[in-house]
Amino acid sequence: MTDSKTSLKPLQPTLYELAADGHSLNFFFAQCGACGGLSFPANAPGCMHCGSPLSEAQRVTRPGGGELLEFVTLHVPLLPGMAAPSIAGDIRIAPGIVEEGVMAVGDETALRHGMTVRAIVEMKPEEGVYACRFLPVNEGAAQ
Amino acid sequence: MSTTQQTTSGNWLDANGGVFIAGIGLHPYQFPTETPYTELGLTAVRAALLDSGLAWDRVQSAYVGTTSIGMAAGRVMLRHLGSTGLAVTQVENASASGSFAFRQACMEVATGMSDVVLAVGVDKHGDGRRAANKDGLERLSETAAIPAAKFAMMARTYLRERGASVEEMANVAVKNHGNAARNPFAQFRKPRTLEQVLASPRVVGDLTVQQCCPRGEGAAAVMVVSGNAIRKLGLDARRCVRVKASVAGSERPEAQYGDSAVELVRTSAQAAFDQAGIAPKELDLLELHDAFSVEELLYSEAIGVCDSGEGARYLARGDSQIGGRCAINASGGLIGMGHPLGPTGIGQLAEITRQLRGEAEGRQHPNARWGMAHMIGLGSVSVAHVLSASA
Numbered sequence: 001m002t003d004s005k006t007s008l009k010p011l012q013p014t015l016y017e018l019a020a021d022g023h024s025l026n027f028f029f030a031q032c033g034a035c036g037g038l039s040f041p042a043n044a045p046g047c048m049h050c051g052s053p054l055s056e057a058q059r060v061t062r063p064g065g066g067e068l069l070e071f072v073t074l075h076v077p078l079l080p081g082m083a084a085p086s087i088a089g090d091i092r093i094a095p096g097i098v099e100e101g102v103m104a105v106g107d108e109t110a111l112r113h114g115m116t117v118r119a120i121v122e123m124k125p126e127e128g129v130y131a132c133r134f135l136p137v138n139e140g141a142a143q
Numbered sequence: 144m145s146t147t148q149q150t151t152s153g154n155w156l157d158a159n160g161g162v163f164i165a166g167i168g169l170h171p172y173q174f175p176t177e178t179p180y181t182e183l184g185l186t187a188v189r190a191a192l193l194d195s196g197l198a199w200d201r202v203q204s205a206y207v208g209t210t211s212i213g214m215a216a217g218r219v220m221l222r223h224l225g226s227t228g229l230a231v232t233q234v235e236n237a238s239a240s241g242s243f244a245f246r247q248a249c250m251e252v253a254t255g256m257s258d259v260v261l262a263v264g265v266d267k268h269g270d271g272r273r274a275a276n277k278d279g280l281e282r283l284s285e286t287a288a289i290p291a292a293k294f295a296m297m298a299r300t301y302l303r304e305r306g307a308s309v310e311e312m313a314n315v316a317v318k319n320h321g322n323a324a325r326n327p328f329a330q331f332r333k334p335r336t337l338e339q340v341l342a343s344p345r346v347v348g349d350l351t352v353q354q355c356c357p358r359g360e361g362a363a364a365v366m367v368v369s370g371n372a373i374r375k376l377g378l379d380a381r382r383c384v385r386v387k388a389s390v391a392g393s394e395r396p397e398a399q400y401g402d403s404a405v406e407l408v409r410t411s412a413q414a415a416f417d418q419a420g421i422a423p424k425e426l427d428l429l430e431l432h433d434a435f436s437v438e439e440l441l442y443s444e445a446i447g448v449c450d451s452g453e454g455a456r457y458l459a460r461g462d463s464q465i466g467g468r469c470a471i472n473a474s475g476g477l478i479g480m481g482h483p484l485g486p487t488g489i490g491q492l493a494e495i496t497r498q499l500r501g502e503a504e505g506r507q508h509p510n511a512r513w514g515m516a517h518m519i520g521l522g523s524v525s526v527a528h529v530l531s532a533s534a
């Protein structure tokens with residue numbers, strides 16, 4: 001899948017797409033036909049709230065972001081080839097859905113738990129893809 | 144105990160004359176080597192047989208807990224003891240593989256299907272391939288399924304909400320490295336000071352490397368027998384330790400951020416106490432999943448050996464030391480003794496058995512009567528066992 005606003009492909013095409021502003025990301029959710037709850041990723045084989053098979057689910061696109069619940073610095077690569085140091089955070093991206101994301105800040109001083117963050121694009125032209133990073137909303141507005 | 148009494152007690156573990164650990168054996172936990180897993184496992188099994196006084200041809204069934212060796216490890220290993228035709232079952236449940244192998248052995252004995260069953264955990268350090276990475280679902284972060292990041296975030300939340308310090312958390316590692324230094328089967332054998340723990344390289348968040356369990360290999364085995372078999376086979380009943388509870392579960396949706404794993408520990412431990420008919424503060428010994436230091440603080444509160452919010456102070460007062468109110472991770476725990484995965488849960492049971500017998504030379508907790516082995520596994524799953532000393 002190639003986004004019309006860039007020649008790069010999303011690193012995780014089932015999770016997000018580039019928003020109209022060319023900077024933010026929209027997330028894909030499945031809205032359960034049985035209970036109405038959102039599941040992420042949208043291709044999950046069952047509703048994370050009621051267990052419905054999601055065969056009648058609606059695909060819903062929403063601006064990516066949420067509440068930053070916690071964050072830590074990964075001082076060493078925990079996986080081969082992983083960049084370190086980096087900052088990981090747990091983000092509530094929808095009611096009942098907490099996902100770990102990579103923060104787009106250089107150190108923890110820019111973060112506090114409970115703040116609102118939004119998903120932004122990180123272009124990786126050398127790999128031909130763009131990835132998802134999270135930025136505090138106030139910092140994003142300044143750009 | 145009569146059959147009628149066993150039935151009316153309501154504890155399935157009282158059937159078949161009760162379920163007991165009659166023998167224990169270990170191969171020391173160690174950093175990865177070229178030693179074949181068969182050699183590790185057979186060392187532990189032979190030691191458990193010798194310790195119990197049982198001959199191999201008495202063993203009717205074997206459960207093998209392992210994560211990283213591959214398919215059908217049990218028969219490949221156990222045939223070297225003699226091809227007796229026993230049933231062999233391999234059990235994989237991440238960190239809790241050995242604990243679940245033991246639980247299967249308990250169930251087989253309690254039903255009366257068998258009277259003598261081996262539970263053995265054996266592992267080599269593997270490639271870390273996980274089912275969570277093969278579910279066909281993408282994730283926003285490549286470290287989303289890695290426990291170190293999850294527990295480092297739990298540590299941050301714990302320290303902030305409890306008003307505890309990084310130093311208080313690091314003291315878990317000081318205690319457990321100290322216990323491991325007295326355990327000849329432990330991977331780490333050096334005591335560490337608080338300064339050393341804090342000065343060791345940082346891994347994730349506030350967790351330094353000496354607050355994280357090492358990678359490694361090893362083996363642990365226990366012989367599980369019925370009370371009827373103790374009498375029939377003339378085993379030494381004074382050295383047999385009774386299994387009073389076995390409870391398993393898995394994670395439920397979290398009521399508030401970060402509480403699902405802790406709630407899982409709380410509910411499984413409480414169910415085990417109910418089954419055993421004791422209160423948490425009656426425990427003399429507790430072996431728990433301290434893959435990262437913060438877990439011991441979180442779980443000592445969740446299991447109930449101390450009150451909620453008291454974990455760091457319980458440790459600071461020395462209540463969790465050997466000789467304290469309840470010795471937590473007298474073996475050295477996962478941080479000090481090591482965490483080779485398959486053997487870890489059975490190693491916990493071996494430690495509690497040794498302590499309840501009064502045979503933990505150099506690290507004996509005085510007057511030990513009750514012990515709990517509590518383990519969680521990736522996912523998360525949980526399993527709790529309560530053991531009592533012989534009457």
